[in-house]
Amino acid sequence: MVRVLAALALPVLVPTIITLLIWSLPGDPASLICPAESCGSTEVLSARWNLDQGPQGFLSAWLGDAVQGDLGRSWRLQQGVQVNELIGDALPNTLILLALALIPLTIGTLRAALGPLPRGFGPVIQVLGLVPALVLALVAAAVVELRWGSASFGDAASWARLIAGALVLGLADGALSGAVGGTRALFEAEARQRYVGIALLRGEGVLGNTLPNVAPALAGQVRGRVLHLLSGAVIVEAILRIDGVGDLLWGGTLLQDFGVVLASATIFALISSALLLLQAMAEVLIALVVRRSPDLGEGAGA
Amino acid sequence: MKGRLLRWPYAAVALLAILALGWAAATAPVHLPAPEVDFAYAGPLELPPFGADHRGRPLLDYARQGAWVVALPAMVAGLLVMFMAVGGGLLACLGGGWARSAVQIASEVVGSLPRMVVILVVALLVPRDDRSLLPMAIAWALLAAPGAMDEAASVAERLGGTRFVEALRAHGFSASRIFGWHVVALNLRPVVVRQGAEVMMQVVFLEIALSYLSVVEDQPSFTHPDSMMSWADLLYQGYRSIVLDVPTTHVLALGLALISLVAVVSLSIGAAARAR
Numbered sequence: 184m185v186r187v188l189a190a191l192a193l194p195v196l197v198p199t200i201i202t203l204l205i206w207s208l209p210g211d212p213a214s215l216i217c218p219a220e221s222c223g224s225t226e227v228l229s230a231r232w233n234l235d236q237g238p239q240g241f242l243s244a245w246l247g248d249a250v251q252g253d254l255g256r257s258w259r260l261q262q263g264v265q266v267n268e269l270i271g272d273a274l275p276n277t278l279i280l281l282a283l284a285l286i287p288l289t290i291g292t293l294r295a296a297l298g299p300l301p302r303g304f305g306p307v308i309q310v311l312g313l314v315p316a317l318v319l320a321l322v323a324a325a326v327v328e329l330r331w332g333s334a335s336f337g338d339a340a341s342w343a344r345l346i347a348g349a350l351v352l353g354l355a356d357g358a359l360s361g362a363v364g365g366t367r368a369l370f371e372a373e374a375r376q377r378y379v380g381i382a383l384l385r386g387e388g389v390l391g392n393t394l395p396n397v398a399p400a401l402a403g404q405v406r407g408r409v410l411h412l413l414s415g416a417v418i419v420e421a422i423l424r425i426d427g428v429g430d431l432l433w434g435g436t437l438l439q440d441f442g443v444v445l446a447s448a449t450i451f452a453l454i455s456s457a458l459l460l461l462q463a464m465a466e467v468l469i470a471l472v473v474r475r476s477p478d479l480g481e482g483a484g485a
Numbered sequence: 486m487k488g489r490l491l492r493w494p495y496a497a498v499a500l501l502a503i504l505a506l507g508w509a510a511a512t513a514p515v516h517l518p519a520p521e522v523d524f525a526y527a528g529p530l531e532l533p534p535f536g537a538d539h540r541g542r543p544l545l546d547y548a549r550q551g552a553w554v555v556a557l558p559a560m561v562a563g564l565l566v567m568f569m570a571v572g573g574g575l576l577a578c579l580g581g582g583w584a585r586s587a588v589q590i591a592s593e594v595v596g597s598l599p600r601m602v603v604i605l606v607v608a609l610l611v612p613r614d615d616r617s618l619l620p621m622a623i624a625w626a627l628l629a630a631p632g633a634m635d636e637a638a639s640v641a642e643r644l645g646g647t648r649f650v651e652a653l654r655a656h657g658f659s660a661s662r663i664f665g666w667h668v669v670a671l672n673l674r675p676v677v678v679r680q681g682a683e684v685m686m687q688v689v690f691l692e693i694a695l696s697y698l699s700v701v702e703d704q705p706s707f708t709h710p711d712s713m714m715s716w717a718d719l720l721y722q723g724y725r726s727i728v729l730d731v732p733t734t735h736v737l738a739l740g741l742a743l744i745s746l747v748a749v750v751s752l753s754i755g756a757a758a759r760a761r
Contacts, residue, residue, distance in 0.1 A: 189594050197598070204609055313748050315690040317697055318741065321720065325727045356690075407596070414599035421698045429601075436605040437704050444609065451602045459597055 190459035195246070197452040198445055202242040205441050212241075215439055216258045232258075245445065254446040259438045260431075266446040269431055274450065276345065277416060277427035283349030284412050288362045292405070295366035296390070305363070312360035316415045319355040320422040323347035327423065336424075348419045352412050361411075365404050369397045395473045402465040406458045413451060492757045499753035502746055506552050513553035516712050517542050526732045536735045538722060544739055551716035551743065554696075554709040555689045558622035563685035565626040566633050567677050573634025574673040575664060577641035578650050585638055592631035600628050604691065608707040618708040621695070622688045629687070633680035640676050641668065678758035686751035693717045693744065716743050 205212050212234045213225035222228060229235040233244045245255060254266040261269065291308075294300060327347055331340035353359055373379065373393040382392045417429035424430070428447050435443030524532050524541035531537075535544035576584040607624040611617065645652070653663045669677070692708050696717035699706040709715060723737020 185590050185593050189597050193597060201606060201609075204606065207610070209612075313752075315694070315744065317690065317694040317717075317720070318744060321724055325724065328728045410596070410599050414601040417599075417601040417605070418694050418698065421701070432602065432605055433698060434702075436608055437699065437702055439609065441609075444606070448602055448606060451599055455598050 186459045186463040190456040190463070193452040193456045193459075194449060197448050198245060198249075199242060201441065201445050201448060202238050202245070205241075206238045212441075215441065216262070232256075249446075249449065254449075255442050257435075257440055258442040259440040260434050260443050266442055269443065270428065270446055270450060273426050273428045273431050273447075276425055277420070277429060280345055280348050280352065280416060280420070280425060280427060281409065281412055283346060284352035284358075285409070286349070287353035287359055288408055288412075291359050291363040292366045292401075295363045296370055296394075296401075300363065300367075305360075308354075308360040308363060309357075311354050312357035314355055316351060316355035316418050317422065319351040320348070320419045323351050324423050341425075344423045344425050348416075348423045348425055351419050351423075352415045356411070356415060358408065358411060358415070362404070362408055366401065369400055369404070373397050395469060398469045399466045402462045402469075406462045409458055410455065413454065492759065495753040496757035499750055499757055502750040502753070506556065506746070506750070509549040509552035510556035511553075513549040513713075514546055517546050517550070517714060528735050535739050538736060539731070539733065544719065544736060547714045547719055548716070548739065548743060550714045551719070554618060554713055554715050555692050558618040558692070559685040559688040561619065562622040562626035562629075562688045563681040565623065566630050566684045567681035569626075569630040570633035570637040570677045570680050571669055571673060574637035574641040574668065574677070577638035577646055578644075578664070578668055580647040588631055588634045588638065592635055595628055595631050600625065603628060604695075608695070611707050613705075616705070616707055616710055618688070618692050621691065621708065625688055625691060626684055629680070629684050633677070633684075636680065637673050637676050640673055644668070644672050675755075675759050679755035682751040682754035682758075686747055689747045690744070693720065697721060716740055719743070 205215075208215070211219070211225050211229070213229040213232065216228055216232060217225070219225055226235070233241050236244075248255060252267070254270060256262075257264045257266055257269065324347075327340065327343050331337075331343060370390075370393055373396055374389055376393075376396075379389060379392050383389065413429075416427060417433055419425070420427040420430035421433045428450050431443055432447040432451070434440070435447060520540035520542055521537075522541050524537040524543075525539055527537040527541065529536045532543055535548065537543055538547070573588055576588075604621050604624055607621050611620055641649075650663055650668070653667055658667070693716050695708055696706040696715035697720055700715075700717055700721045705711055706715060706717075717740075719736050719740030722731075722733045723735075723740050725731040726733040726737055
């Protein structure tokens with residue numbers, strides 16, 4: 184219930200906070216788009232950018248437009264350009280980056296769930312996990328730039344950046360070690376429960392018994408990992424010059440482009456909401472499956 | 486006894502490194518010295534202990550200024566998380582079931598957005614004339630705190646929670662001894678200290694990342710005034726040695742060494758506080 188409420192609130196809460204932030208800064212918000220010393224009076228500018236009716240008027244207009252698919256225009260980063268265009272170019276790259284980064288994490292999670300890991304694997308991924316995303320991203324950027332050149336953005340170079348970025352996201356800041364360690368800890372703790380011992384005596388497998396019970400916690404861990412990747416994507420995209428939503432958010436923040444920040448932060452909020460809803464759905468489905476089990480057969484009640 | 490002996494080396498390493506970083510932060514110059522072209526790109530042997538940058542300014546001053554930028558905010562963030570984790574553990578011992586639920590709900594809500602998005606929104610709040618890492622460090626600590634509180638509460642519950650406290654009360658122990666010594670110092674310590682050390686490390690890495698991204702774009706950093714240099718400046722100058730063949734490999738080495746030192750400090754603190 185909390186998750187569903189949070190999922191519904193986030194896409195409204197995030198733009199609201201950012202809007203309040205715009206008005207909390209000193210000076211007229213329109214002067215962020217064009218300073219008064221360059222543009223003179225900002226009245227016309229304020230009216231044109233919906234800034235003349237205060238935070239409430241601006242927010243309701245922005246949300247109304249956003250619901251219809253119009254995320255407004257960039258204030259400073261690419262002044263006047265539709266943010267939809269920028270997001271439209273950036274979002275697929277971020278989603279591909281995330282999908283690729285999830286590959287090592289999924290393999291690690293499955294491997295940890297299915298049995299003991301190869302000797303020496305744990306320490307290696309733990310050491311790799313200590314390296315901050317920035318350092319691994321710099322190594323990846325150096326490899327790409329030395330191979331393709333800094334100005335190269337052809338198909339091959341772009342894919343190389345995406346794959347290198349995904350590897351960085353998948354390994355750095357304890358992403359893989361966290362996925363493997365978290366999954367192992369969950370399954371090991373559950374395997375120590377008395378019912379698992381009884382199931383083993385009945386000739387059943389461990390995984391079949393533990394999985395339904397750890398699945399909700401596992402779903403929570405997976406959501407946490409994806410959020411971790413999204414967080415790291417801001418740094419990785421900016422360093423590797425991947426045209427993604429994270430890079431857009433960083434550029435907007437750096438230049439105080441609230442048009443871009445509003446839109447890109449809302450996109451992140453929408454992704455986070457989708458993850459929350461997916462987790463809630465997974466929990467409901469697991470609860471339904473667990474309630475239907477076990478199938479004790481005809482003579483069970485005798 | 487054996488466990489205590491094993492923890493000593495970790496504690497010694499952590500203490501030495503913290504003292505070194507603390508000294509660096511305390512003695513950081515407000516401005517870098519004037520360039521000395523004769524020392525441009527000087528290595529550690531020509532200008533001890535670390536060499537010089539492309540304009541002949543000693544890298545020691547970069548290291549000290551970078552330590553100044555991160556020292557206080559990282560410490561505040563670490564202490565804040567430790568304080569809140571202790572609170573989470575104590576609440577579990579006092580039987581605050583509602584508090585545990587509240588922490589879990591807060592954890593869900595706070596943790597539902599990517600942390601970097603929240604940090605960048607906080608960065609927008611930092612006044613341009615008074616840039617500091619502190620607001621972002623506090624925000625990071627607040628984002629990390631529910632997780633730390635939850636983990637500390639789990640430890641307290643494994644300990645027995647309210648039953649543990651009642652048992653000690655039955656032995657005639659005072660409240661300060663039960664909560665201060667038996668619960669916090671003996672049982673919550675490993676988790677609380679490790680969480681605090683991890684958050685300190687994360688705040689340092691956050692500063693380096695934010696400053697690096699600003700340096701690349703040739704923009705002022707959110708985390709420190711223009712007169713100060715971050716360790717990210719070392720990485721930026723050093724990175725050019727790889728892709729542009731500029732003789733700044735020693736700068737890169739220093740930047741990476743400082744990052745490694747922070748990771749070692751964090752790990753050592755966690756290991757030193759580990760339970761017997």
